[in-house]
Amino acid sequence: MSKSILFDSTLCIGCGACRDACKERNGLPPGEEKELNYNAVNVVKDYTINGDTVFVRKFCMHCNDPSCVSVCPVGAFEKTSIGAVTYNKDKCMGCRYCMIACPFQIPRYEWFNAFPVVKKCDMCYDRITSGKLTACVEACPTGASVFGDRDELIKVAHEKMASSDKKMYLYGEKEVGGTATLILTDIEPAKLGFPSNLPNEPLPMLTWNILSKIPSFVLFGGTLLSGIWWITSRRKEVEEFEKNNKK
Amino acid sequence: MKELLKPTFWKVVFVIILCIGIYSTIYRFVNGLGAASAMNDYFPWGLWIGFDLLCGVGLAAGGFIICATVYVFNIKRFKPIIKPTVLTAFLGYLLVIVALLIDLGRPYRIWHAIIMWNPRSVMFEVAWCVMLYTTVLFLEFSPTILERFKMHKTAKVIKSFTIPIVIVGVILSTLHQSSLGSLYLIVPEKLHPFWYSPLLPFFFFISSIGAGLAMVIFESFLSSRAFKKEIEMDLLADLGKVMVVVLALYLVLKIIDFNFRHVWGYFFMPGHEKYYAFFELIIGVILPMVMLFFEKVRNSKKLLFLNALFVLFGFISNRLDVSIIGMEHYSGITYIPSFMEVSITLMIVSVGFAIFALAVKYLNVFEHDTVRLDKV
Numbered sequence: 316m317s318k319s320i321l322f323d324s325t326l327c328i329g330c331g332a333c334r335d336a337c338k339e340r341n342g343l344p345p346g347e348e349k350e351l352n353y354n355a356v357n358v359v360k361d362y363t364i365n366g367d368t369v370f371v372r373k374f375c376m377h378c379n380d381p382s383c384v385s386v387c388p389v390g391a392f393e394k395t396s397i398g399a400v401t402y403n404k405d406k407c408m409g410c411r412y413c414m415i416a417c418p419f420q421i422p423r424y425e426w427f428n429a430f431p432v433v434k435k436c437d438m439c440y441d442r443i444t445s446g447k448l449t450a451c452v453e454a455c456p457t458g459a460s461v462f463g464d465r466d467e468l469i470k471v472a473h474e475k476m477a478s479s480d481k482k483m484y485l486y487g488e489k490e491v492g493g494t495a496t497l498i499l500t501d502i503e504p505a506k507l508g509f510p511s512n513l514p515n516e517p518l519p520m521l522t523w524n525i526l527s528k529i530p531s532f533v534l535f536g537g538t539l540l541s542g543i544w545w546i547t548s549r550r551k552e553v554e555e556f557e558k559n560n561k562k
Numbered sequence: 563m564k565e566l567l568k569p570t571f572w573k574v575v576f577v578i579i580l581c582i583g584i585y586s587t588i589y590r591f592v593n594g595l596g597a598a599s600a601m602n603d604y605f606p607w608g609l610w611i612g613f614d615l616l617c618g619v620g621l622a623a624g625g626f627i628i629c630a631t632v633y634v635f636n637i638k639r640f641k642p643i644i645k646p647t648v649l650t651a652f653l654g655y656l657l658v659i660v661a662l663l664i665d666l667g668r669p670y671r672i673w674h675a676i677i678m679w680n681p682r683s684v685m686f687e688v689a690w691c692v693m694l695y696t697t698v699l700f701l702e703f704s705p706t707i708l709e710r711f712k713m714h715k716t717a718k719v720i721k722s723f724t725i726p727i728v729i730v731g732v733i734l735s736t737l738h739q740s741s742l743g744s745l746y747l748i749v750p751e752k753l754h755p756f757w758y759s760p761l762l763p764f765f766f767f768i769s770s771i772g773a774g775l776a777m778v779i780f781e782s783f784l785s786s787r788a789f790k791k792e793i794e795m796d797l798l799a800d801l802g803k804v805m806v807v808v809l810a811l812y813l814v815l816k817i818i819d820f821n822f823r824h825v826w827g828y829f830f831m832p833g834h835e836k837y838y839a840f841f842e843l844i845i846g847v848i849l850p851m852v853m854l855f856f857e858k859v860r861n862s863k864k865l866l867f868l869n870a871l872f873v874l875f876g877f878i879s880n881r882l883d884v885s886i887i888g889m890e891h892y893s894g895i896t897y898i899p900s901f902m903e904v905s906i907t908l909m910i911v912s913v914g915f916a917i918f919a920l921a922v923k924y925l926n927v928f929e930h931d932t933v934r935l936d937k938v
Contacts, residue, residue, distance in 0.1 A: 386683050543634055
């Protein structure tokens with residue numbers, strides 16, 4: 316069953332417990348970063364909208380069909396069956412195509428390390444596979460972040476949306492083919508820094524449409540070029556033969 | 563050897579560039595990519611990918627075009643320019659690999675792409691094609707090296723495989739020249755609409771042919787000046803003619819694409835991207851296309867060279883527009899390459915020029931025997 320983290324911004328008080336728990340689990344130095352970087356793979360950002368402060372978490376969206384998994388030339392990223400997108404630092408050669416491709420600008424790089432790796436949330440893969448909650452969900456005092464089956468959590472989110480008198484948005488249900496991280500807010504996601512121009516189809520299809528045609532292209536191109544060579548060289552032979560005959 | 567060490571103006575410039583470049587390279591490997599470059603989490607690909615990789619590979623396209631012309635299409639009169647062109651291409655690819663080794667976070671793992679497969683990745687395909695095509699270029703150029711060391715038998719064996727080697731080379735080139743454009747297909751939301759198009763692979767392929775031909779002209783002119791040799795004007799004028807067709811094709815496809823995606827309106831919207839898109843098309847495509855249409859221009863050494871420069875300018879701006887200018891708006895930051903990035907790029911380019919000059923000096927690159935044979 317594919318797992319998810321549902322984050323409800325209306326319940327978040329911005330205490331930063333998820334950030335601190337995340338840092339502890341990942342062995343990162345403590346700090347109160349507002350932006351993701353190589354020392355912070357989960358941050359709590361605050362936005363002031365119409366005079367109210369809205370807190371929103373930023374971490375890997377764990378796409379159902381992730382761009383990072385598709386673009387990595389050495390297959391360092393993996394979409395696991397449990398839903399987490401994991402990264403194998405021993406495979407990575409540091410081309411940073413994942414950073415270019417990620418529609419949510421999530422992967423971060425150790426720019427000042429001579430032997431750098433990519434940093435991003437892995438949904439506490441070791442914890443969830445042994446039946447535990449992710450560190451962030453376990454630490455959340457208000458229930459703003461919950462962990463569970465994706466289908467179940469989408470149902471929960473829709474119930475909340477139906478019973479709320481405000482217009483609510485569920486980000487991640489459909490974007491780029493759906494993501495395991497679901498963001499429930501009463502503010503337009505675009506105003507909270509979530510890209511609003513993403514298609515509902517998975518992005519890797521855009522490159523796969525071209526890549527999948529390569530084997531046919533090689534066969535077709537090889538045959539065509541050999542054919543052209545055969546004809547042109549034969550023509551040359553005939554030309555020379557006729558020239559010699561005239562002499 | 564004594565002659566090599568005699569200082570001249572260009573040799574002094576070369577040594578200075580080389581020293582600064584080596585210093586920057588060491589600094590980059592000791593302190594990390596972020597310390598030496600202007601790249602960061604919001605702008606992870608900079609000058610080295612935009613110029614050294616995207617432009618380097620495109621400018622080396624002359625190799626497969628001239629090889630296809632001579633061996634597949636059997637237009638033998640282009641044979642005199644095949645060796646310098648293949649050498650340019652081979653050096654180009656070697657230097658692209660050097661640039662990549664500097665740009666990769668962990669370059670000593672570059673071989674991972676050989677054993678850790680991900681066929682869904684465009685980068686994986688590019689890696690394989692570049693690797694295989696560099697081998698092909700080496701095989702294509704190797705007879706010249708082997709003959710220098712009097713290994714005529716080995717040279718003959720390699721030469722007997724010329725046709726299959728060339729065909730494989732053309733296919734690999736077509737694949738990865740276009741794939742460099744496909745790299746950006748996955749970022750429809752990031753790349754500015756002037757440059758993001760489902761036709762990116764086609765644009766990259768066609769423009770690489772234009773740039774490859776322009777580079778052959780450029781390189782012939784420089785060689786004729788540096789090595790005091792005759793210019794094959796009739797051949798180059800013909801390349802100019804082909805360039806008109808290639809540029810026209812590119813322009814037509816661009817117009818169709820802009821119409822289909824309703825891009826024209828962006829020329830009247832705020833943002834600095836429109837100036838880049840405009841100059842790229844006017845100076846790099848339309849101007850040389852119109853000029854080269856006239857026989858007088860094609861037959862004039864100076865004007866042909868000038869128009870080749872226009873095409874190269876257009877090509878380089880296009881690659882930098884796709885990789886840098888077009889990606890800036892979404893990233894929200896302005897990327898200006900650091901001094902160290904520029905110095906490393908300069909070092910790589912000048913090493914290319916230096917090796918070319920050495921090869922011309924010690925190998926039979928401009929062979930005149932073939933010219934004579936063909937004229938019989």
